[in-house]
Amino acid sequence: MNSLNWFVRAASAGLVVISLVACDTSTDSTAYSRQSVDAEKPVDAAVDYVTDVPMLREPMLAAAFWQQRLQSDEVRLDAAGIRDLNSISLARDPNLHNLDEFPSHLSREQVLTLIDGISRSASSPRYFSDGREVSAEDYAALEASVHRSSVEDSVAVQWGVVVERASMRSYPTDVRVLKSVEDRDLDRFQETGVFPGQRLAILHESADGEWWFAVNYHYAAWLPKRAVAIGERAQINQWFNRSPRLTVTGAQVRTNFNPDDPRTSQVVLDMGVSLPVLSAAEVGHRINGQNPHASHIVSLPVRTESGALEFEPTLIGRAQDVTLGHLEYRPSLVLQQAFKFLGERYGWGHDYNGRDCTGFVGEVYKSFGILMPRNSGQQGNSEFAPTKRFAADDHVARREALAELSVGDLIYIPGHVMMYLGDVEGEPYVIHDVTGLSYYTEEAAAAAEEASFYRGTLSGVSITPLTPLHLSREKSFVEAIYAIKSII
Template identity: 60%
Template sequence: MIGNLRGTGQRAVLVALCLLGLLSACSDSTEPLSSDRNYGFSTDVPGIQLPMLSAAFWIERIGDDSERLTADVIAEFNRRNLASDPHLHDLANLPDTLAREQLLPLLDDVSRPARSPRYYADGREVSSADYARLESALGREALPSELEVRWGLVVRRDSMRSYPTDERVFRDPAEKDLDRFQETGVFPGQVVALLHESADGDWWFAMNYHYAAWLPKAAVATGPREEIERWRNRAPRLVVTSAQVGTNFNPVDPRTSQLQLDMGTSLPLMTGIEAGHDVNGQNPYASHVVELPVRDDDGRLEFRPALIARSRDVSVGNLPYRPSVLLRQAFKFLGERYGWGHDYNARDCTGFIGEVYKTFGILMPRNSGQQGQSDFAPTLFFADGDGDNERRQRALERLQVGDLIYTPGHVMMAIGRVEGEPYVIHDVVGLVYYDESGELYRGTLSGVSVTPLTPLWLSPGKKLVDSIYAIKSIR
């Protein structure tokens, strides 16, 4: 009977009989079943086969998987960069007061009219009157000559903005994707220095370790600096190593129930004895107990125990910094939609890179230009034009897993080679290359993607590889 079936009906019967154990030969090499595993995979990305979308494919090609940097070396790496890199903020050594003249450059760096037109979602251009209204919301006139620095911990994932507003603006009337008032994201447990507040009192002008912008007050709990430092330095700590995990549901305290925690979030651990073997009505022995910062009704900082199931993708302490682990971490974001400045509950190219490296304890500047042009890590710099093309090519031939490749406004991570072609994983919007007929193809990626490097173009006259201006090696 089976021999008389054809096409989809035959495959369905074969699958059913194999699942029921009624066929003796149900091997992986059965042609109809093997092809079904691809689920009709196809792509307009050149040089990509389905196995390449697995970290295991690239891990098999690693020559040396030894640990690159120890925890002590990484700690020194961060200490040195926090002290010297202008795009990183050493909050531990921030003074208790700042002069008005010290704050204004930070404020002006993000809260300023764009040089080119901006448009609201309804297509209306942002006018000079709109910018004047936004400027008045900054509360500049309330700035004293000397500012007292206040302190807080972030209690939920939220956004840092160019202005103290949720209004969304875009570069083009037809664009609805990249909100140009979106600067970056913040995450539970991040320490923030609170430097100023908006005229309406609803926003902080806040500084974290690598950014300063406007943050809703509802996302922050304020507290004494000493208490926050104690919490930040408490060990051991649980590090989120999945793209996202959530705290356990509990019916007792909604502030700690199903709270989203993104990759790289670090929280101090508590013991079951400290928690009293009962956390919000659940025995904690099958979960990790973390000390979570929460906000009381007046915005003040409190700490409460919360549970994260031991089955979740987390680590006690940072992960060992090895190429195979780096690849596994990067591929956990594969397919996530692109989110400019951590919009869409996602991340952009540098947000993706930064979150991956935070699982090893490695901190870096926020934006691609800040990363690429700084010397926070050993760097090869390349000049524009043909003069440095030979040096670029030699550098591409020596790429190792995890090396960071910078082009204007973008960063990519090297993951390995196939038949001599270097491949990268990156969080990217567009796709441009010449197809087999010699026509320029423009496609969309808008997510964390694996691509080859050399076939891609920026524009009809510019190869992507010719625009590489820096390659960094954190090893």
């Protein structure tokens, strides 16, 4: 079928109604080559699958559907190639910070430049959750909490490690600030998330002594002290570079329960977190009251009451979704990893214990060891991977580029990134962490002689076709594409 001539059943409700069909939901990385997925085989007890996402059939919600369509599943980059890619990115990209080469001291001007880049009042009105507008007095109090006057002429960098998932914020506060009272999901002070094991260069302290201003590999912002343990740089780097390492390949896993030390008990570890592996020969056959033979033993960073860094042997059950080293970077595994987030609630800046569009693609690629800038604009405008760029009127070039996409390619429109899955009957499909859903129901409204513009909600990791979607009535997603990246 022509990708632009799709129809919506139940037009008056703006819904697509499709019968439920059997599909293979295996996440085995070789499942697509061993088993076929019959996308049209009905089950005995058929249940209608109802969605307002155009051109979507239920089998498309399984990774195996897309894996079995792959023409090739060759390794794209080996471990050495990924190290080279990261080295080039860290050296060239101003949005990435090479903490191995981070200076031991920064000038007052350098620190204030970093702070000013994140802690600044908005140019348009902002509101608290109760609907009250953020006033000049409120901003003055926030500015006072930043405590710029205490930044010394020469700042000695402290070093730390993240010990629990936490938020990096525009200001040293947990108070939510919104662009509009109706849009409660987007806290405009929320910048990104940090995760256990990430190194931090710590530059400044808030006025109340409860927050650090710190730099990780791709961001600089405020985070609560409770999430950070302070240590010596050499000690941290030795731990960070130790191998072998265990990488989290599930959306989230937890360490085993520890009744004696809550610092290591059921700690949440998100996809891409990497920790050094220990052996029973080093730490014995009783870890936190449990025999480690059926678990992985990792060296977990923890925080003492005084805020100092320690490393504790901690167990992660072998049934958890983890792997030694990183995953092999091949298309079938990119699909496997992306689908582990399917249906997760959208979380702006890693809010809601989730992630946003760039957090989603960033975590997927971290499971292969690939690093990238944090925000979509930083990614799309950077040179961290081979990139095709398009001017506003490059409509032919866009269409040609869409016909040449490879699985896992990243498609950038203003403020958003999508990951290419494959095509069905000429229509490209994407997986993305997205809030809204807008498109024209042309055929459904043909009798009215006017196309109906549908506005819905996704607010999660979703599968959609690409060409029907619109940013606005006037502009489609395809027309808004300004860059496509192939990470090879």
